[in-house]
Amino acid sequence: MTAFPxxxxxxxxxFDRDLLETVFRTADQLKDDLYKERRFANAxxxxxxASLFYEPSTRTxxxxxxxxxxxxxxxxxxxxxxxxxxxxxGESLADSTRIxxxxxxxxxMRHNEAGSAARAAEISDIPVINAGDGAGQHPTQALLDLYTxxxxxxxxxxxxxxxxxxxxxxxxxxxxxxxxxKYENVEIVFVSPPVCKMEGxxxxxxxxxxLAWREETDLMTVASEVDCIYMTRIQKERFHSPDDYLEAAGxxxxxxxxxxxxxxxxxxxxxxxxxxxxxxxxxxxxxxRYFQQAQNGLYIRMALLYLLLSK
Amino acid sequence: MTAFPxxxxxxxxxFDRDLLETVFRTADQLKDDLYKERRFANAxxxxxxASLFYEPSTRTxxxxxxxxxxxxxxxxxxxxxxxxxxxxxGESLADSTRIxxxxxxxxxMRHNEAGSAARAAEISDIPVINAGDGAGQHPTQALLDLYTxxxxxxxxxxxxxxxxxxxxxxxxxxxxxxxxxKYENVEIVFVSPPVCKMEGxxxxxxxxxxLAWREETDLMTVASEVDCIYMTRIQKERFHSPDDYLEAAGxxxxxxxxxxxxxxxxxxxxxxxxxxxxxxxxxxxxxxRYFQQAQNGLYIRMALLYLLLSK
Amino acid sequence: MTAFPxxxxxxxxxFDRDLLETVFRTADQLKDDLYKERRFANAxxxxxxASLFYEPSTRTxxxxxxxxxxxxxxxxxxxxxxxxxxxxxGESLADSTRIxxxxxxxxxMRHNEAGSAARAAEISDIPVINAGDGAGQHPTQALLDLYTxxxxxxxxxxxxxxxxxxxxxxxxxxxxxxxxxKYENVEIVFVSPPVCKMEGxxxxxxxxxxLAWREETDLMTVASEVDCIYMTRIQKERFHSPDDYLEAAGxxxxxxxxxxxxxxxxxxxxxxxxxxxxxxxxxxxxxxRYFQQAQNGLYIRMALLYLLLSK
Numbered sequence: 062m063t064a065f066p067x068x069x070x071x072x073x074x075x076f077d078r079d080l081l082e083t084v085f086r087t088a089d090q091l092k093d094d095l096y097k098e099r100r101f102a103n104a105x106x107x108x109x110x111a112s113l114f115y116e117p118s119t120r121t122x123x124x125x126x127x128x129x130x131x132x133x134x135x136x137x138x139x140x141x142x143x144x145x146x147x148x149x150x151g152e153s154l155a156d157s158t159r160i161x162x163x164x165x166x167x168x169x170m171r172h173n174e175a176g177s178a179a180r181a182a183e184i185s186d187i188p189v190i191n192a193g194d195g196a197g198q199h200p201t202q203a204l205l206d207l208y209t210x211x212x213x214x215x216x217x218x219x220x221x222x223x224x225x226x227x228x229x230x231x232x233x234x235x236x237x238x239x240x241x242x243k244y245e246n247v248e249i250v251f252v253s254p255p256v257c258k259m260e261g262x263x264x265x266x267x268x269x270x271x272l273a274w275r276e277e278t279d280l281m282t283v284a285s286e287v288d289c290i291y292m293t294r295i296q297k298e299r300f301h302s303p304d305d306y307l308e309a310a311g312x313x314x315x316x317x318x319x320x321x322x323x324x325x326x327x328x329x330x331x332x333x334x335x336x337x338x339x340x341x342x343x344x345x346x347x348x349x350r351y352f353q354q355a356q357n358g359l360y361i362r363m364a365l366l367y368l369l370l371s372k
Numbered sequence: 373m374t375a376f377p378x379x380x381x382x383x384x385x386x387f388d389r390d391l392l393e394t395v396f397r398t399a400d401q402l403k404d405d406l407y408k409e410r411r412f413a414n415a416x417x418x419x420x421x422a423s424l425f426y427e428p429s430t431r432t433x434x435x436x437x438x439x440x441x442x443x444x445x446x447x448x449x450x451x452x453x454x455x456x457x458x459x460x461x462g463e464s465l466a467d468s469t470r471i472x473x474x475x476x477x478x479x480x481m482r483h484n485e486a487g488s489a490a491r492a493a494e495i496s497d498i499p500v501i502n503a504g505d506g507a508g509q510h511p512t513q514a515l516l517d518l519y520t521x522x523x524x525x526x527x528x529x530x531x532x533x534x535x536x537x538x539x540x541x542x543x544x545x546x547x548x549x550x551x552x553x554k555y556e557n558v559e560i561v562f563v564s565p566p567v568c569k570m571e572g573x574x575x576x577x578x579x580x581x582x583l584a585w586r587e588e589t590d591l592m593t594v595a596s597e598v599d600c601i602y603m604t605r606i607q608k609e610r611f612h613s614p615d616d617y618l619e620a621a622g623x624x625x626x627x628x629x630x631x632x633x634x635x636x637x638x639x640x641x642x643x644x645x646x647x648x649x650x651x652x653x654x655x656x657x658x659x660x661r662y663f664q665q666a667q668n669g670l671y672i673r674m675a676l677l678y679l680l681l682s683k
Numbered sequence: 684m685t686a687f688p689x690x691x692x693x694x695x696x697x698f699d700r701d702l703l704e705t706v707f708r709t710a711d712q713l714k715d716d717l718y719k720e721r722r723f724a725n726a727x728x729x730x731x732x733a734s735l736f737y738e739p740s741t742r743t744x745x746x747x748x749x750x751x752x753x754x755x756x757x758x759x760x761x762x763x764x765x766x767x768x769x770x771x772x773g774e775s776l777a778d779s780t781r782i783x784x785x786x787x788x789x790x791x792m793r794h795n796e797a798g799s800a801a802r803a804a805e806i807s808d809i810p811v812i813n814a815g816d817g818a819g820q821h822p823t824q825a826l827l828d829l830y831t832x833x834x835x836x837x838x839x840x841x842x843x844x845x846x847x848x849x850x851x852x853x854x855x856x857x858x859x860x861x862x863x864x865k866y867e868n869v870e871i872v873f874v875s876p877p878v879c880k881m882e883g884x885x886x887x888x889x890x891x892x893x894l895a896w897r898e899e900t901d902l903m904t905v906a907s908e909v910d911c912i913y914m915t916r917i918q919k920e921r922f923h924s925p926d927d928y929l930e931a932a933g934x935x936x937x938x939x940x941x942x943x944x945x946x947x948x949x950x951x952x953x954x955x956x957x958x959x960x961x962x963x964x965x966x967x968x969x970x971x972r973y974f975q976q977a978q979n980g981l982y983i984r985m986a987l988l989y990l991l992l993s994k
Contacts, residue, residue: 123472160977
């Protein structure tokens with residue numbers, strides 16, 4: 062494998078098309094090996110990953126920890142990292158990071174404040190991986206989303222992708238939109254209630270990078286024309302009244318009727334957890350890829366840990 | 373070892389006498405190996421157990437995790453699994469289970485709602501072990517209880533067993549009663565205050581399976597005639613007044629006088645934790661087996677993990 | 684290495700000068716090996732450490748767990764050990780300890796009540812290491828503090844050491860004072876506000892052991908004469924008024940001016956976390972050793988685990 066140029070994984074913007082290919086090729090290779098020869102089963106033996114979660118996120122934490130263990134590494138973990146910098150003690154994130162440098166070989170950090178991972182990386186001699194920092198970034202989620210598309214279509218060029226639901230507050234769709242500009246002739250259709258439209262900064266970014274996009278308010282109208290429907294949760298709290306919510310939700314639920322309208326080889330994605338926006342009966346449709354997508358998180362995180370630690 | 377027919381361990385009813393023998397023989401073998409050759413020290417190397425505890429139970433969790441580590445496997449763990457399906461996110465147990473299938477090779481689940489483990493097992497491609505689901509089952513506790521009896525008497529046939537204390541709400545005595553019907557000529561004496569009697573469903577089950585039982589209200593009257601006294605906690609909350617409680621507790625405490633009345637090779641069991649029902653001075657009596665019983669939990673869980681994962 | 688005479692590590696008083704040398708020499712050796720040959724990478728393979736934290740202390744817990752993993756051992760862990768002996772269940776520390784004996788090879792215990800570790804050690808067949816028990820002891824902290832001094836000066840004899848800040852409630856300075864009496868011709872200068880003076884018991888102990896000490900109230904006056912400044916946090920809650928606090932804090936902050944007055948090869952220590960008493964700009968001064976000191980915790984804990992478990 063080629064040398065990996067990154068010291069830390071903090072934001073999607075660090076990845077260009079070549080680097081994405083490196084990560085995805087490594088993920089392919091580690092995934093393949095996991096079910097066959099297990100040549101990488103001890104690749105990170107003797108390495109320690111510190112899971113430093115300032116807020117709990119069992120799913121993300123387990124995905125990283127499983128990735129580390131699958132490569133033969135070991136883990137020290139807390140969902141209680143806030144205690145580090147408790148009001149009573151008042152330690153800075155910088156000090157906590159420095160101390161962790163003595164105990165681990167890589168830090169996976171989840172934090173409630175945007176910019177935290179970048180501040181930790183500034184001071185850290187060991188790799189820091191951002192596992193989500195508040196309203197900021199969640200780059201490994203963006204990578205696994207893109208990897209799921211690559212996996213399904215053997216590439217991303219020329220695809221038409223619908224993003225559905227709460228696009229305004231959805232960290233995942235923002236990051237994915239950003240990464241899609243690295244590819245050729247991609248089109249995005251944003252499908253959302255008026256109150257949850259994709260924000261202007263992303264639209265401007267897409268324009269500057271010549272990625273064609275348009276907005277719709279009804280999922281049914283686009284279901285048949287796209288290669289991928291990326292669903293997100295619609296959260297009740299965003300709406301002014303329960304009636305508004307019900308009306309909106311009705312248009313953004315992926316009903317069997319809407320699935321039936323989809324192309325035969327299109328795919329359905331969702332960052333999970335879902336609530337009602339994808340009914341359970343869709344799970345058995347071969348186009349449903351959201352559980353595979355969650356599983357892809359394992360391969361992507363294995364790839365990043367491997368690339369960062371086996372240099 | 374013979375092939376293990378179970379895919380999941382959800383309830384005591386899954387075990388017939390042959391299967392119990394398989395589990396106990398495997399436990400014997402792994403226990404013996406643990407202190408000698410350590411031939412099984414890497415038996416589950418590369419396998420990951422997910423401890424998914426929706427409510428904390430440090431004792432049970434440690435027992436399972438130690439069992440997995442003793443066999444060379446590794447562990448990802450949370451006592452905070454409820455966060456998975458938090459009100460805010462509303463994810464179903466089925467979805468959580470599916471996602472865990474991607475990260476682990478076996479799920480050990482503790483849940484506050486009866487039936488949870490069975491629902492998880494329905495959807496899971498990897499083994500699910502029930503580590504207690506609310507008022508439902510706690511099958512590994514039942515197995516380790518029975519194993520402790522088998523260990524002491526080289527069998528269960530022809531034994532007379534007293535179950536003492538809160539029999540109405542005690543999950544362990546219910547499960548153990550059930551399993552005892554698999555053996556020949558066993559007798560049970562239920563010793564409890566009137567408000568905590570064993571429920572009718574178990575008594576009816578014992579009748580249908582020709583297991584002789586009777587009820588008593590005073591421990592002293594049966595101490596001398598049984599091979600095993602299985603003590604349980606009596607919880608103050610169950611009684612109408614403090615006086616009722618004190619009176620009841622006085623009859624169900626295993627005082628030194630009552631121990632002295634026991635047969636020389638009888639045994640004393642308790643699922644632990646205990647409060648006052650077994651005074652500390654009993655601990656050094658060779659008949660006291662409750663700490664060995666807790667330790668047997670390790671061997672039984674090693675056996676189950678081994679049988680489920682090394683197929 | 685020589686046989687290690689201790690079965691448990693409960694308090695500083697267990698260590699005489701020879702034993703300190705054994706621990707420090709082992710720490711040196713393991714530290715050296717960690718960055719070179721890794722001959723000890725599997726020294727504790729197959730051993731299980733139980734982290735039994737009755738109150739969270741992520742820093743201490745991670746230090747111990749990293750130490751165990753660096754030696755090839757594995758870990759079961761809880762920050763929620765209080766649940767073991769919850770009001771509802773009422774289990775004694777003795778029972779919890781006995782049960783842990785079945786699941787682990789060494790117990791690392793943090794407890795809120797002084798004397799807890801000693802009580803656990805009394806009943807435990809496996810080593811118990813005290814990771815801090817309330818107002819009681821925190822012996823591994825004392826050892827790493829002393830090791831940091833030994834590391835810097837190749838010994839402790841003939842050094843003059845200032846201890847600064849809250850000396851009355853500071854567990855670390857009390858323990859370190861105790862250990863310093865094991866060496867020749869050491870002098871201590873206690874620098875604190877009048878309300879936070881070192882307590883009489885320690886002063887009497889120093890007198891009995893012929894260790895020269897004096898008290899000062901202003902850091903500036905001693906900065907230039909000592910080989911080591913051991914800073915501690917000053918906690919606002921200790922003072923009668925905010926003005927009292929500000930005045931006191933002003934005299935006990937290690938300002939650049941005060942650092943400049945220090946000898947060129949003196950060292951600055953702090954048990955961390957710090958708040959304001961050492962400004963960040965001091966971090967790059969070669970005399971600042973507090974991060975190295977935290978890191979030394981790893982080596983000391985590796986040494987203790989190795990000495991206790993590889994007998």
